[in-house]
Amino acid sequence: MATIKSTTYTIHIGDKSFDALNTFLNKNNYSHYYILCDEHTFEFCLPTLLFHAPLLNEAEIIELESGEDKKTMETCLQVWGALTDTGADKKSLLINLGGGVISDLGGFVASTFKRGIDFINIPTTLLSMVDASVGGKTGVDFEGIKNHIGTTYEPKGIFVNPGFLETLSERQIKNGYAEIIKIALIADINFWKELKTLKTAKEFQTEKIITKAIALKNVIVKKDLHEKHIRKSLNFGHTIGHALESALLKQNKDILHGEAIAAGMIMEAEVAQLLKKITKKELKEITDYLASVYQKIKLTKNTKALLLQYIQHDKKNENSKLAFALPNTIGSYELSLQVTRAQVAKVIEAYEAL
Ligand SMILES: NC(=O)c1ccc[n+]([C@@H]2O[C@H](COP(=O)([O-])OP(=O)(O)OC[C@H]3O[C@@H](n4cnc5c(N)ncnc54)[C@H](O)[C@@H]3O)[C@@H](O)[C@H]2O)c1
Numbered sequence: 619m620a621t622i623k624s625t626t627y628t629i630h631i632g633d634k635s636f637d638a639l640n641t642f643l644n645k646n647n648y649s650h651y652y653i654l655c656d657e658h659t660f661e662f663c664l665p666t667l668l669f670h671a672p673l674l675n676e677a678e679i680i681e682l683e684s685g686e687d688k689k690t691m692e693t694c695l696q697v698w699g700a701l702t703d704t705g706a707d708k709k710s711l712l713i714n715l716g717g718g719v720i721s722d723l724g725g726f727v728a729s730t731f732k733r734g735i736d737f738i739n740i741p742t743t744l745l746s747m748v749d750a751s752v753g754g755k756t757g758v759d760f761e762g763i764k765n766h767i768g769t770t771y772e773p774k775g776i777f778v779n780p781g782f783l784e785t786l787s788e789r790q791i792k793n794g795y796a797e798i799i800k801i802a803l804i805a806d807i808n809f810w811k812e813l814k815t816l817k818t819a820k821e822f823q824t825e826k827i828i829t830k831a832i833a834l835k836n837v838i839v840k841k842d843l844h845e846k847h848i849r850k851s852l853n854f855g856h857t858i859g860h861a862l863e864s865a866l867l868k869q870n871k872d873i874l875h876g877e878a879i880a881a882g883m884i885m886e887a888e889v890a891q892l893l894k895k896i897t898k899k900e901l902k903e904i905t906d907y908l909a910s911v912y913q914k915i916k917l918t919k920n921t922k923a924l925l926l927q928y929i930q931h932d933k934k935n936e937n938s939k940l941a942f943a944l945p946n947t948i949g950s951y952e953l954s955l956q957v958t959r960a961q962v963a964k965v966i967e968a969y970e971a972l
Pocket of ligand 1: 656657658659662663684685686689716717718719720722742743744745746749750751752753754755756764765782783784785786787790793875
């Protein structure tokens with residue numbers, strides 16, 4: 619089992635993470651346990667958790683409906699209500715068993731209930747293992763804006779068991795893999811070289827790959843929890859990718875975050891090349907690998923118009939100038955690079971021509 623020390627807590631990865639969980643539960647004298655899950659993690663993950671952590675058989679189970687559209691204040695009201703009705707107090711522990719929707723919402727509920735109770739994350743999707751559960755960002759969507767209401771509030775521990783991924787679809791594995799590719803491109807050239815050799819979803823989700831990706835993100839968030847400087851590097855691929863995701867969701871198109879980020883990374887790598895931050899050879903390497911894992915996304919006229927509109931409103935923009943975090947040679951990054959609208963239009967065109 620690998621263990622990674624974060625700011626104030628430890629991330630345990632591997633089969634033995636259940637032992638670490640039992641030690642954690644025995645050491646902390648919580649008054650009540652609450653397990654937050656959705657219908658999928660209730661079915662596929664909860665029985666395994668209860669089998670390996672028998673203390674949790676006395677936990678209250680709060681089951682939510684799955685889906686990003688449930689990551690709302692209305693659902694929080696439901697969870698705060700369930701905690702209140704069952705006598706939760708300051709010494710209660712909330713256990714988030716699920717993907718990023720559960721850990722984002724559960725972390726937010728825990729941070730606000732009685733001005734903050736303890737919570738831990740037991741991530742069950744690749745995306746939540748390598749990204750969402752790590753780094754203390756919690757929150758919900760509001761009035762159609764993603765993660766609009768939230769807090770920075772860290773868990774007391776993260777327990778990652780890659781075995782949970784057995785019931786996850788290949789599409790969801792690739793969804794999480796995009797964030798693994800991202801962290802390699804901005805933080806570790808050797809990791810990138812290793813990733814380039816991987817071809818199948820099975821290879822994308824090994825304990826070794828997961829551990830490396832978590833360790834790299836952890837180094838960054840430990841230095842800059844509140845995203846004042848280097849944490850912005852994690853936005854590579856997300857300025858265009860996030861705008862693309864919003865544009866497609868607005869048209870009710872079926873798109874996962876990682877799929878949009880993969881396209882975003884291709885386009886932003888092209889921006890990095892235009893700004894001479896990476897070579898043409900590096901750009902080709904990045905594009906070829908991403909195109910081998912992810913299908914190209916079709917950009918209709920309507921999608922393109924919305925895409926440009928959303929990029930314009932990105933919250934990272936400074937003084938109405940577009941600001942990007944991009945690789946500066948593969949394996950390192952540069953923040954707050956100013957990019958013109960014409961350059962953005964050019965890279966969208968280049969993506970369409972692929
Ligand atoms: N806080 C952060 O730093 C951060 C970072 C990245 C993403 N996020 C957030 O994470 C969310 C996306 O996370 P996600 O992709 O995990 O989505 P998700 O939580 O919606 O999970 C995806 C689907 O997989 C199902 N599922 C979960 N575990 C399963 C398992 N083991 N077997 C079978 N099905 C399973 C879920 O029920 C759901 O239907 C977004 O809301 C995003 O904003 C947060």
